[in-house]
Amino acid sequence: MVPMSVKEYDVVAVGGGTGGLVTAAGAAYLGARPALIERAALGGDCLWTGCVPSKALLASARRAHGMRHAEEVGVAASSAPLSFRSVMERMRHARATVAHHDDPERFRKMGVGVHFGAASFTGPGTLEVEGVGTVRSKRIVIATGAEPFVPPLPGLQEAGYLTHESAFQMDELPPSLVILGGGPVGLEFAQVYARLGARVTVLEAAPRILSAEDPDASAVLREALEEEGIRVLTGATAVRVELAAPGGEAGKVVVTDEGDTHRAHELFVATGRRPRSEGLELERGGVDTDGTAVRVDDALRTSASGVWAVGDVTGGPQFTHAADYMAKTALRNCLLPFSSRVDLDSVPRVTYTDPEVAHVGLGEAEARDRGGRIFHYELADLDRAIVDAATRGFVKVSADRKGRILGATIVASGAGELLQPLILARRHGLGLSDVAGTIFPYPTMVEGVKRAADAYQRTRLEGVGGILLKKLVSWLT
Amino acid sequence: MVPMSVKEYDVVAVGGGTGGLVTAAGAAYLGARPALIERAALGGDCLWTGCVPSKALLASARRAHGMRHAEEVGVAASSAPLSFRSVMERMRHARATVAHHDDPERFRKMGVGVHFGAASFTGPGTLEVEGVGTVRSKRIVIATGAEPFVPPLPGLQEAGYLTHESAFQMDELPPSLVILGGGPVGLEFAQVYARLGARVTVLEAAPRILSAEDPDASAVLREALEEEGIRVLTGATAVRVELAAPGGEAGKVVVTDEGDTHRAHELFVATGRRPRSEGLELERGGVDTDGTAVRVDDALRTSASGVWAVGDVTGGPQFTHAADYMAKTALRNCLLPFSSRVDLDSVPRVTYTDPEVAHVGLGEAEARDRGGRIFHYELADLDRAIVDAATRGFVKVSADRKGRILGATIVASGAGELLQPLILARRHGLGLSDVAGTIFPYPTMVEGVKRAADAYQRTRLEGVGGILLKKLVSWLT
Numbered sequence: 001m002v003p004m005s006v007k008e009y010d011v012v013a014v015g016g017g018t019g020g021l022v023t024a025a026g027a028a029y030l031g032a033r034p035a036l037i038e039r040a041a042l043g044g045d046c047l048w049t050g051c052v053p054s055k056a057l058l059a060s061a062r063r064a065h066g067m068r069h070a071e072e073v074g075v076a077a078s079s080a081p082l083s084f085r086s087v088m089e090r091m092r093h094a095r096a097t098v099a100h101h102d103d104p105e106r107f108r109k110m111g112v113g114v115h116f117g118a119a120s121f122t123g124p125g126t127l128e129v130e131g132v133g134t135v136r137s138k139r140i141v142i143a144t145g146a147e148p149f150v151p152p153l154p155g156l157q158e159a160g161y162l163t164h165e166s167a168f169q170m171d172e173l174p175p176s177l178v179i180l181g182g183g184p185v186g187l188e189f190a191q192v193y194a195r196l197g198a199r200v201t202v203l204e205a206a207p208r209i210l211s212a213e214d215p216d217a218s219a220v221l222r223e224a225l226e227e228e229g230i231r232v233l234t235g236a237t238a239v240r241v242e243l244a245a246p247g248g249e250a251g252k253v254v255v256t257d258e259g260d261t262h263r264a265h266e267l268f269v270a271t272g273r274r275p276r277s278e279g280l281e282l283e284r285g286g287v288d289t290d291g292t293a294v295r296v297d298d299a300l301r302t303s304a305s306g307v308w309a310v311g312d313v314t315g316g317p318q319f320t321h322a323a324d325y326m327a328k329t330a331l332r333n334c335l336l337p338f339s340s341r342v343d344l345d346s347v348p349r350v351t352y353t354d355p356e357v358a359h360v361g362l363g364e365a366e367a368r369d370r371g372g373r374i375f376h377y378e379l380a381d382l383d384r385a386i387v388d389a390a391t392r393g394f395v396k397v398s399a400d401r402k403g404r405i406l407g408a409t410i411v412a413s414g415a416g417e418l419l420q421p422l423i424l425a426r427r428h429g430l431g432l433s434d435v436a437g438t439i440f441p442y443p444t445m446v447e448g449v450k451r452a453a454d455a456y457q458r459t460r461l462e463g464v465g466g467i468l469l470k471k472l473v474s475w476l477t
Numbered sequence: 478m479v480p481m482s483v484k485e486y487d488v489v490a491v492g493g494g495t496g497g498l499v500t501a502a503g504a505a506y507l508g509a510r511p512a513l514i515e516r517a518a519l520g521g522d523c524l525w526t527g528c529v530p531s532k533a534l535l536a537s538a539r540r541a542h543g544m545r546h547a548e549e550v551g552v553a554a555s556s557a558p559l560s561f562r563s564v565m566e567r568m569r570h571a572r573a574t575v576a577h578h579d580d581p582e583r584f585r586k587m588g589v590g591v592h593f594g595a596a597s598f599t600g601p602g603t604l605e606v607e608g609v610g611t612v613r614s615k616r617i618v619i620a621t622g623a624e625p626f627v628p629p630l631p632g633l634q635e636a637g638y639l640t641h642e643s644a645f646q647m648d649e650l651p652p653s654l655v656i657l658g659g660g661p662v663g664l665e666f667a668q669v670y671a672r673l674g675a676r677v678t679v680l681e682a683a684p685r686i687l688s689a690e691d692p693d694a695s696a697v698l699r700e701a702l703e704e705e706g707i708r709v710l711t712g713a714t715a716v717r718v719e720l721a722a723p724g725g726e727a728g729k730v731v732v733t734d735e736g737d738t739h740r741a742h743e744l745f746v747a748t749g750r751r752p753r754s755e756g757l758e759l760e761r762g763g764v765d766t767d768g769t770a771v772r773v774d775d776a777l778r779t780s781a782s783g784v785w786a787v788g789d790v791t792g793g794p795q796f797t798h799a800a801d802y803m804a805k806t807a808l809r810n811c812l813l814p815f816s817s818r819v820d821l822d823s824v825p826r827v828t829y830t831d832p833e834v835a836h837v838g839l840g841e842a843e844a845r846d847r848g849g850r851i852f853h854y855e856l857a858d859l860d861r862a863i864v865d866a867a868t869r870g871f872v873k874v875s876a877d878r879k880g881r882i883l884g885a886t887i888v889a890s891g892a893g894e895l896l897q898p899l900i901l902a903r904r905h906g907l908g909l910s911d912v913a914g915t916i917f918p919y920p921t922m923v924e925g926v927k928r929a930a931d932a933y934q935r936t937r938l939e940g941v942g943g944i945l946l947k948k949l950v951s952w953l954t
Contacts, residue, residue, distance in 0.1 A: 010954040011954075029938070030946065030947055030950045031950050031951050032951075033954070046919075051860075051919060051920050052860060052864060053864075055861065055865070055920055056864040059864055059866065060550040060551050060552055063547050063550045064547070064552050066540060066543060067543075067547060067552070067555055070544065070557075072567075073533075073536050073537040073540045073564070073567055074537050074560070074563040074564040074565070074566060074567025074568070075540050075557075075559060076557040076558060076560065076563075078544055078555030078557050080547075080552075080553040080554070080555050081553060082552060083553065086551040086552075086553075087550070087551040087552065088551070089551060090549075090550055090551025091551070094864045094866075097863050098863050098864070101858075101860075138954075319918070319919065320919040320920070321916050321917060321918055321919040322916075324919070325916050335954065336946075336949065336953070337949075337953065346916060347916055348916060348917075348918045349918065350921070358918065381578075383528075383575050383578075386571050386575050387530075387532045387536055387568075387571045387572075388536045414891060414894060416918050417894050417921055417922055417923045418894060419918070420895075420897070420898045420917060420918075420923045420926070421900075421901045423915060423916065423917070423918075424898045424901060424902060424907070424911075424912065425901060427911075427914070427915045427916075428907050428911050428915070430901070430905055430907075434901075434904075434905050435901065437904070438900060438904045439798050439802050439823060439824055439825060439900065439904075440798060440825075440897060440900070441796070441825045441826065441835065441893050441896070441897075441900075442523075442528060442796065442797040442798040442801070443528050443529065443532055443797070444827070444893045444894055444897075445894055446893075446894045446897045449897070461506070469507065469813075470507055470508040472813065472814075473507045473508050473509055473812050473813070474508050476812065476814070477487040477488075477509045477510070477615075477812065
């Protein structure tokens with residue numbers, strides 16, 4: 001018999017973001033008794049401080065920008081004043097709508113035990129949850145996510161700063177911002193603030209923005225952001241922060257390694273995220289870490305028997321769809337006798353700036369190293385892009401000799417949507433010939449994908465088969 | 478020897494729209510000597526009076542509408558006055574940009590003989606081209622397209638009317654229009670005119686608009702159009718047109734079979750299109766017709782040896798991408814010894830209203846008749862749709878017991894883009910399990926496709942396999 005104060009479950013997910021929610025819901029669906037332990041509110045970063053509210057702000061910023069540039073489609077531009085507060089209120093309203101999906105009652109009705117409180121390991125398979133008591137399970141899935149990594153810059157704490165965790169609580173737009181970090185988070189916020197009326201400077205230490213993406217994508221996006229008036233500085237490392245003299249207009253000054261100073265009303269730190277595992281007392285559970293990341297193998301097992309980890313806390317790709325994928329894999333592995341492995345190279349990623357940057361698989365250099373060839377198509381040539389005034393961007397696909405897709409990058413309005421046929425083809429072994437041999441409706445943006453595949457098809461006609469085909473035609477005509 | 482006035486080619490395409498252009502370019506690419514005969518300008522309806530200019534107008538109309546409804550994303554709405562003339566000028570500018578693809582010099586450089594003039598058969602394999610002379614070929618591909626079908630309504634000719642052939646020449650927006658026909662052309666124009674400021678009434682004889690599409694799609698689109706202030710009347714057959722008394726505000730009156738009258742400044746006829754074959758003297762070439770449609774088999778052969786037909790003139794699907802597909806098939810069949818067949822059921826179609834309506838394969842009723850099951854997902858539930866304020870619409874997929882895709886309809890902003898993964902999957906035999914087993918980036922609109930596929934996956938868990946899986950889980954936990 002279990003003592004009264006101990007709750008026992010078949011599966012316990014620690015963390016109520018995507019990883020934990022998918023684990024718990026899936027376990028309930030399969031008839032196991034799952035629990036979900038969360039410190040704050042179900043939904044995680046994605047819902048509260050990440051994808052959902054940021055995409056809501058991007059939608060507003062996109063609309064405002066489209067209104068100011070309506071002449072590009074022959075419509076009189078609007079310079080109606082923007083209310084930052086109403087944009088933020090609308091974001092919160094949209095977020096509240098989405099939040100219904102993550103209502104604790106919904107999960108309780110599925111049969112999930114939902115407990116609120118901070119959890120820590122007290123031993124193998126045993127957790128203590130503040131205000132709840134002891135929770136025991138033979139299967140624990142750690143899904144505690146990540147948090148902003150704030151670099152230890154002298155003066156930064158004193159000056160104060162925003163991150164994606166605090167930014168959605170603001171109600172007034174700072175007239176000017178310096179954003180530290182030119183990755184997806186920094187650039188999405190940069191575009192939001194700039195389009196809503198702020199003067200924005202982005203400082204990126206690497207030689208280019210979006211340094212994990214295709215270099216051409218970085219260049220196209222940089223050009224787009226600069227055209228909108230955003231100052232983008234690369235190879236610029238912040239070394240300290242100072243408060244400007246009182247009474248001055250803009251209060252915070254970032255000093256770079258070259259001694260340049262960048263002054264603004266507000267700072268935004270977007271220099272990466274780090275796994276959130278402090279307070280879990282992982283060592284008591286026998287769970288090894290790399291820094292704050294929970295170490296997992298490709299079956300998502302930690303060093304402790306009966307403990308798995310999924311999502312951002314593993315230090316893997318920091319995406320909701322990655323957490324979903326990992327949670328489904330971990331759930332199979334913890335409930336069923338066979339072991340599935342994750343293929344994190346197959347996880348696509350999208351930066352939701354305008355244009356969006358979407359990628360799956362190998363990068364261009366890596367693909368070339370493996371003998372891949374690159375097929376590139378510029379949207380400036382695409383009929384729908386021309387009529388929609390959305391010609392900025394390209395489709396780039398790498399493929400091996402047989403046309404199998406190694407990787408793909410799309411920069412376009414809606415690139416995250418347009419990439420899906422290539423993600424599907426790559427996942428299921430369809431090649432560029434198969435893509436080229438499929439009818440795409442005209443006129444669409446996704447035709448750009450077909451055009452890149454057509455470029456591959458033409459190389460086949462340049463090969464031996466093509467020469468024979470032309471000889472045959474010449475002989476028959 | 479061929480007399481001086483006779484030009485001889487390996488392949489002759491009659492008609493310089495998509496079908497003819499693709500035929501001629503493909504033949505040149507394969508090393509044959511092709512010619513292209515066109516009465517007016519290369520590019521066809523698609524470029525001059527169809528897809529290209531209509532999508533340009535829809536882009537402007539979408540922008541104007543988005544500006545007036547910007548509160549939906551927390552941005553102050555704009556009521557800036559619209560200049561119809563500048564929208565039309567912008568459309569012509571975009572069209573001119575696209576037209577570079579169809580520049581005759583580009584085709585001549587490929588090795589295509591481009592001849593302008595009306596063509597007619599003078600015998601098997603022989604054409605007379607006005608102002609050019611006799612053109613002979615063992616392989617003739619008829620690609621003369623279609624034209625608006627104007628019903629023989631008493632009073633219509635006297636009153637005057639617009640069609641898609643004349644509408645792009647206008648520079649002033651009629652304050653009010655009655656549109657005859659609630660198919661894709663009628664509805665796209667209805668939305669353009671309404672969003673640009675006209676009062677629009679659509680009269681459709683069938684019981685619903687877009688009668689070839691999914692009934693739910695018709696209903697959702699009708700609701701959207703009516704919310705924008707468009708009057709949509711179904712089951713309403715026009716029987717005659719009258720001119721209103723001089724001096725009255727609106728000059729033209731459509732009388733329906735029920736005696737209702739609909740008065741407007743202008744009429745727009747969008748009651749279908751009919752193949753354009755008059756003047757070709759097809760009987761002299763031995764080419765049979767059905768009405769004005771050139772009769773073809775599924776290898777696109779006409780009744781005359783050495784004559785094929787592609788695109789709208791066959792009376793098949795009236796889409797640029799269908800003409801492209803047919804032209805590629807006909808070219809293979811006329812140049813190479815094996816015979817390919819077209820599968821016109823695989824041709825997708827999109828109505829480019831907002832929301833768009835995109836479809837491929839079987840309709841719901843047909844799919845159910847074949848034992849298919851329907852998987853439906855409402856965009857109102859989708860996170861990206863919520864944050865983008867684009868929740869109107871759905872994804873509906875029909876699949877057989879094994880999950881193979883029979884058909885799919887998407888109603889959504891950008892539905893024409895979102896359908897492509899399903900078109901690709903259907904074409905290459907991937908099933909809904911394969912779609913569900915693919916990672917979709919979050920948060921995207923195309924995730925709606927995955928959600929529909931997930932609904933299929935859940936039915937598998939309800940089957941024998943699912944029961945066994947749950948038993949296994951229960952036994953293991």
